[in-house]
Amino acid sequence: MSLYGTMRTGVSGMNAQANRLGTVAENIANSSTVGYKKASVQFSSMILPTTSGAYNSGGVETDVRYSISSQGTFSYTTSSTDLAVNGDGFFIVEGADGVEYLTRAGSFVVQDDGTLKNSAGYTLMGYEYSSTADPTIVVNGFNGLEPINLSSASISATASDAGALNVNLPSNAAVGDTEATSLVAYDSQGNSRLIDFTYTKTADNVWSMTATYAGPPATTVVPATTVTFDAAGQIVSPTSLTTTAFTVAGADMLSMTIDISTSSQLAADFSVEEGEINGNAASEVVGYEIDEAGVVSVVYDNGDLTPRFRVALASVQSPDNLNPVAGNLYTQSNSSGVIVMGYAGTSGFGSIISGALEDSNVDVAEELTAMIESQRNYTANSKVFQTGSELMEVLVNLKR
Incomplete structure (x- = not known):
């Protein structure tokens, strides 16, 4: 057996355990690092060929691996x-x-x-x-x-371009009777604009509908339109209205498509079953939301939630x-x-x-155990090196 080989094997073992201690130290240092994935050392033997009955000691080599696919807990x-x-x-x-x-x-x-x-x-x-x-x-x-x-999401205003206004008109109203309601819409600068809707009965199952912006300047956005109902009081036509675009105080009011498809004419008082228009006034950002699909939305102070990324x-x-x-x-x-x-x-x-x-996927208790093992193994390998060195000294002293 080669004494030099014995010492080289001991050094190989010490180096391997030093590598393991290095990963243990890194793991413990990063045990509180967000998303950190622990490192570990895998050992494999290095075997040298044996000839003429003489054993040649080999050594050990290491391979560092990372547990990247192992998920940590959540904080x-x-x-x-x-x-x-x-x-x-x-x-x-x-x-x-x-x-x-x-x-x-x-x-x-x-x-x-x-x-x-x-x-x-x-x-x-x-x-x-x-x-x-x-x-x-x-x-x-x-x-x-x-x-x-x-x-760019610090403040936002969105002009209205669509909405819905579905009402019940009293079927027992006399010809010439009128009903009215209003909806708030928004111009391109986020100003609120009140749109008045007026219904006038012109015949059985027939009403005339107009929409105006009171101004200033006063503007008719939907001219007199005939709305008809069938014998069951359900709307026949039209099912939607389109307002006229106009400019007010330097801001644009867009053309809006108003859905009226579920309006009715039944023997009941006038009532608004659905009334809404999209768009919003100028609003500041008050927060952000990110859902489980990764959609990043901006939250405005008026309650609107706008997806951005x-x-x-x-x-x-x-x-x-x-x-x-x-x-x-x-x-x-x-x-x-x-x-x-x-x-x-x-x-x-x-x-x-x-x-x-x-959280980091490091188990500190497991790392401390590995530290003790590596320390003892390092000490044992150093003893091998020390013993080989002492035997070499005996061999040298034989010449004396």
Whole structure:
């Protein structure tokens, strides 16, 4: 048996245990880091060939692995922009260098410029929200992503362009009798404008309807229109009305489509069954909401909720083989598989929890146990090295 080989084996063992202690130290240091995934060391033997009855001691080599696919528990917060992924998927963030990374650290905060950045200074990425269809994504790349930016949402006014006004007109009213009601609409600057609707009975089952803006300036927005009902008191025509667009005090009142399809003429008093017009007055932002599908909405002081962006998620076939990067980030590696893009709750992706953060998946008790094991094993390997060194000294002293 080679004495040098014995010492090299002891050194190999000490190096291996030092690597293990290194991961234990890192894990314990990051036991409170949001979204941190623990590292561990796997050992494998190095066997040298034995010749002529002489045993050549080998050694041990180590491989560091990360438990990236192991989900941590959740801690709930009072911030709606703190996010966690419940299930598979990673947030996509961008650094100051313009490079995209994957992360599970979702402690995002709204910045002065309206962007959402986590505690490491990386910007959350997503797509502009569309009410008609999900934004088209590039499945295997980051093209089309943009920083989620809420700076333009500080104040908002939306002009009215649609509504509904369904009433019951008394069937026993005399020809010439009138009924009236009003709806509030909004112009392009968020000013409220009162629109008056007047109904005049002209014959059995027939009413004349007009709509006016009292002004100034007084404006007829729906000229006299004949509304007819059948023998059962249900409306026949028209089922909707379109108002005329006009300008008032430098602001635009848009043309509005008013649904009247469920209006009726029955033997009851005049009543408004449904009366609403969309749009809103100028309102300031009072908060943000992010739902489990990753839709980022702005909350205004008038109670309106306006979707602005949708958070994108990414995944790979083998998350544990991603490359860890400083800042609790990950990048694609040759072993991880290609990055696949998607949205929360679709195609195998997990859901997003707002007002929560994913804890580190480190078990401190387990790490302390591993520390004791590594310490004892390191000591044992040092004894092997020490014994080999003493035997070598005996061999050298034989010449004396």
